[in-house]
Amino acid sequence: MAPAAIFLALFLVWPAVRALLIAFQSASGDFTGANFAAVFHEPDFTLAVRNTFLVLVIVIPVEVTIALVMAVLAQQRLRGNGVFLYFWTLPLAVSDLAAGLIWLSVLTGHGYLNSLLQDLHLIRHPVGFLDYNNLAGLVVSVVVAETWRSISLVMVIVLSGVQGIPAELGEAAAVLGAGGWQRFRHVTLPLLKPTLQVALILRTTAAFQVFAVVLVLTGSAFPVLATKAESWVYEYHNFQMAAVYAILLLGLSSASTLVYLVTLRTPRPVFQP
Amino acid sequence: MTRPSRMLAYGAAALLTLFMLLPIYLIVLAAFSSRAAIFDYPRPLLPGGVSLDSMSYFLRSYGVVPALGRSLAVGGLTVVLSLLLGCPAGYAIARYTFPGRDLAQLLLVNVRAFPLAVLAIPLLVTFIEWHLYDTVLSVAFVHTAMSLPFTVLLSASVFMRVPVELEEAAMVMGTSKLGAVVRVVLPNSIPGLAAAALFAFVLSWNEVFAAAVLTQQSTTLPAQLVQALSNSPLPFKYAGGLALTLPAFIFIFFMRPFLFNAFRGVAGAR
Numbered sequence: 001m002a003p004a005a006i007f008l009a010l011f012l013v014w015p016a017v018r019a020l021l022i023a024f025q026s027a028s029g030d031f032t033g034a035n036f037a038a039v040f041h042e043p044d045f046t047l048a049v050r051n052t053f054l055v056l057v058i059v060i061p062v063e064v065t066i067a068l069v070m071a072v073l074a075q076q077r078l079r080g081n082g083v084f085l086y087f088w089t090l091p092l093a094v095s096d097l098a099a100g101l102i103w104l105s106v107l108t109g110h111g112y113l114n115s116l117l118q119d120l121h122l123i124r125h126p127v128g129f130l131d132y133n134n135l136a137g138l139v140v141s142v143v144v145a146e147t148w149r150s151i152s153l154v155m156v157i158v159l160s161g162v163q164g165i166p167a168e169l170g171e172a173a174a175v176l177g178a179g180g181w182q183r184f185r186h187v188t189l190p191l192l193k194p195t196l197q198v199a200l201i202l203r204t205t206a207a208f209q210v211f212a213v214v215l216v217l218t219g220s221a222f223p224v225l226a227t228k229a230e231s232w233v234y235e236y237h238n239f240q241m242a243a244v245y246a247i248l249l250l251g252l253s254s255a256s257t258l259v260y261l262v263t264l265r266t267p268r269p270v271f272q273p
Numbered sequence: 274m275t276r277p278s279r280m281l282a283y284g285a286a287a288l289l290t291l292f293m294l295l296p297i298y299l300i301v302l303a304a305f306s307s308r309a310a311i312f313d314y315p316r317p318l319l320p321g322g323v324s325l326d327s328m329s330y331f332l333r334s335y336g337v338v339p340a341l342g343r344s345l346a347v348g349g350l351t352v353v354l355s356l357l358l359g360c361p362a363g364y365a366i367a368r369y370t371f372p373g374r375d376l377a378q379l380l381l382v383n384v385r386a387f388p389l390a391v392l393a394i395p396l397l398v399t400f401i402e403w404h405l406y407d408t409v410l411s412v413a414f415v416h417t418a419m420s421l422p423f424t425v426l427l428s429a430s431v432f433m434r435v436p437v438e439l440e441e442a443a444m445v446m447g448t449s450k451l452g453a454v455v456r457v458v459l460p461n462s463i464p465g466l467a468a469a470a471l472f473a474f475v476l477s478w479n480e481v482f483a484a485a486v487l488t489q490q491s492t493t494l495p496a497q498l499v500q501a502l503s504n505s506p507l508p509f510k511y512a513g514g515l516a517l518t519l520p521a522f523i524f525i526f527f528m529r530p531f532l533f534n535a536f537r538g539v540a541g542a543r
Contacts, residue, residue: 011392073285078286098514104514212481246395
């Protein structure tokens with residue numbers, strides 16, 4: 001235990017402390033709030049916050065809904081179940097960068113989506129899904145790529161939870177006359193609360209950090225918090241500004257985790273098999 | 274299920290499969306299309322012959338092959354470090370009750386929620402001080418920190434499945450505690466530990482943010498791609514996208530038996 005604990009302290013806990021220190025220090029080491037003021041006055045800052053939340057509030061509900069559908073479908077013992085599941089878990093190991101590049105081939109100006117629409121005579125000119133001034137196009141593109149990449153993870157977690165629910169409960173409800181939807185709504189969903197809590201915490205904290213997908217699909221046209229942090233390091237070598245963005249990310253992640261912990265609290269186990 | 278709802282279920286499953294599969298088909302198509310086919314509009318949606326132009330252009334581009342090598346090195350180091358550090362901790366969680374055990378487990382699960390920027394940016398400053406900035410080792414350290422919690426939990430769940438009695442029997446036969454672990458527990462845990470190793474490797478292989486922030490010359494493949502992003506042509510990007518994706522398929526293939534077990538622990542409750 002000890003070596004792992006020391007390593008994690010050195011490479012997880014200490015950096016978090018140090019990030020706070022850097023964010024509140026000037027380049028010469030004096031304590032100051034000037035970095036935060038500078039970040040808040042940056043024109044891109046409001047954009048980055050807006051864009052991050054815009055993607056997040058669409059991606060999370062969409063993913064959880066699709067994942068629930070997938071989990072319910074996987075429980076129906078359809079023929080070819082194993083094949084379906086294999087393909088649904090495929091992007092699990094695909095990085096956000098690769099997902100961005102994959103969807104770039106689809107969404108770029110002369111990409112596959114426009115080619116298909118043109119072949120079907122639905123459009124006359126390619127649609128600029130990724131044009132810098134097409135906000136809706138950029139948001140939808142990032143959402144689709146991000147959903148495609150991370151839906152597998154949510155599905156695996158949700159399905160693990162669904163499989164943990166004893167089948168007898170659903171059968172009992174069916175005997176009492178509950179239809180499919182009622183069983184889902186009043187048996188599966190309440191028992192899935194702890195699982196959904198885990199999935200929501202993991203995905204929301206990850207969605208705050210959305211990075212490479214955005215970078216690949218939009219360049220600098222759609223700044224989000226993580227791309228801002230990276231560009232302050234990479235382009236300007238300004239660690240203070242980057243640390244402020246990092247601290248903001250930490251604050252937002254922690255706050256969202258807390259919200260889920262409180263709102264989705266299960267006071268005591270609803271059912272112990 | 275009634276007949277119409279069964280049809281609906283198949284329809285939905287097919288549609289979802291199409292959504293998951295189509296982009297992969299398209300990146301393979303794009304990566305093996307000739308330049309002419311990529312810059313043609315409307316782009317052909319069916320393969321018109323295999324062209325290795327993009328792939329060989331990608332591999333011959335400046336810095337790609339060395340970056341590929343460094344990606345493998347960082348991944349290998351991450352696997353070794355996270356197993357060396359993670360297995361003892363996983364064994365402790367599996368076998369002993371000690372004060373703070375539940376807390377340790379809880380913390381380990383929640384480390385996943387830690388923003389990478391909070392690690393990468395202060396560590397960048399630390400690594401500059403330690404003269405480790407822009408090295409393979411520095412990236413491997415961060416990737417180990419990221420994968421370690423999962424390695425600990427996964428190895429704990431693997432060790433739990435090896436009965437304590439086996440270990441005790443070996444010790445009755447005269448081997449030491451360590452001998453029992455090495456000769457009885459580890460051989461019985463190889464598939465599970467292989468899964469943990471694979472997980473650590475894929476995490477490292479895929480990680481972009483820390484690798485991009487912590488390196489300048491010693492880039493991993495993803496970091497190299499991010500650096501080259503703004504000034505590289507589409508064929509380069511498509512070939513790069515496919516190159517990054519390939520290990521994922523192998524990973525899922527080997528990882529499948531462990532996937533749901535591993536996440537059952539994470540999903541909590543039971």
